Amino acid sequence: MSGTREAIAAARRLVVKVGSSALTTAGSGLDVARLDALVDAIAERVARETQIVLVSSGAIGAGLAPLSLGKRPRDLATQQAAASVGQLALAHAYAESFGRYSLTVGQVLLTSDDVVRRSHYRNAQRTFSRLLALGAVPVVNENDTVATEEIRFGDNDRLAALVAHLIGADALLLLSDVDGLYDGDPRSGATRKLTEVLSESDVDGISVGMSSSGLGTGGMVSKLAAARTAAGAGIPVLLAAASEASAALTSASPGTAFAPADTRLSARRFWLGYAADTTGKLRLDDGAVTAVVRRRRSLLAAGITGIDGEFQAGDVVDLVDAKDRPVARGVVAFDATELPDLIGRSTPELPEEQRREVVHADDLVPLRR
Known part of the structure; x- marks a missing residue:
């Protein structure tokens, strides 16, 4: 057995x-x-x-x-x-x-x-x-x-x-x-x-x-x-x-x-990965997908190419790759209205009060395909 x-x-x-x-x-x-x-x-x-x-x-x-x-x-x-x-x-x-x-x-x-x-x-x-x-x-x-x-x-x-x-x-x-x-x-x-x-x-x-x-x-x-x-x-x-x-x-x-x-x-x-309801999407470039899924790193604004949905800081969102496939889920640290001005920019380029992870590694779960 x-x-x-x-x-x-x-x-x-x-x-x-x-x-x-x-x-x-x-x-x-x-x-x-x-x-x-x-x-x-x-x-x-x-x-x-x-x-x-x-x-x-x-x-x-x-x-x-x-x-x-x-x-x-x-x-x-x-x-x-x-x-x-x-x-x-x-x-x-x-x-x-x-x-x-x-x-x-x-x-x-x-x-x-x-x-x-x-x-x-x-x-x-x-x-x-x-x-x-x-x-x-x-x-x-x-x-x-x-x-x-x-x-x-x-x-x-x-x-x-x-x-x-x-x-x-x-x-x-x-x-x-x-x-x-x-x-x-x-x-x-x-x-x-x-x-x-x-x-x-x-x-x-x-x-x-x-x-x-x-x-x-x-x-x-x-x-x-x-x-x-x-x-x-x-x-x-x-x-x-x-x-x-x-x-x-x-x-x-x-x-x-x-x-x-x-x-x-x-x-x-487990709740983040399988039970939580998601309210939006963050679209990631290939480098961000690798960092989040394989290296288990936090998601930074520089790796985001776009957003979908209406969400607030503290909501759970899907992280998707270039083919719109969910690769992770996490708790987002910004409102949907804040992110358009931040995406694609490196941390030193951001205003000091916004120099933080969009989704922290501790609040992020890679998904099994």
Whole structure:
């Protein structure tokens, strides 16, 4: 067994994410038998004194049948209505199922605001910490009933990666209707499953297929992005089929394992890189990109070629290269109205009161492509 799988099997605090397709069907809604099988596997791991946070999709899927909807709605208002009905059914089903093991469930509904805003981020940390200390199993979902297009996570895979870092998890387990990461669409038949992903180069150029259930929003694209996010932040990840949840939770033997980066990002740097909302862009020349990404230096006005957006000093902005690709994120030290007169000028050329870094190295996080 690889070191990554050993770390996942031995994790004392674990985030488990399960997708809609593993819990619901379009015709009959929530599949209680599948849900019970998942809970059986989780309860077995909890009995080994592992703290588990469950990120569960399925609220919209669980609301389809009661509202006589034949398929997942496309419009936001109907999605919210289905989530309103389905979230109650999902929470009740989890409470009943975990109750078989005398385990208490705590429901946590989040919007992206709860991790984008630093004050909300800390509040969420405290809530999870207290629930786990009290022996409860937090069950997390995006708050689909009130989330708008502007504040949605978009999929629970990303949410799970954010929660894993937020609670200081030792590992992240992503469960879906696919048994691992393939080097192409597994439905084509001419693909190979990757059992270990040791670095970014192992997944460069991979074209992944989407889930075919029609119930979820993520597909393999979002699962790969979530796995890379968590692994890049220092958290080992296992991607496996929900039908293999028991083996995944006990031995971490199935699926695809993603090795973590050597160092774990601090909460602040993770928030900057993956959770914070950005309000603008700074365009960098090639020299500034090298300084910021490879040499981990502060961004100076001389390396900026242009700006986009309306932002104020203290906001988080994207740093992009000449091809408009984000290469880093950071906290900008100037208002958008101040920068046009400064960009491209060396520090000695600037007024004395403006001779400071545009983005300080301590407030800057290079992004993994």
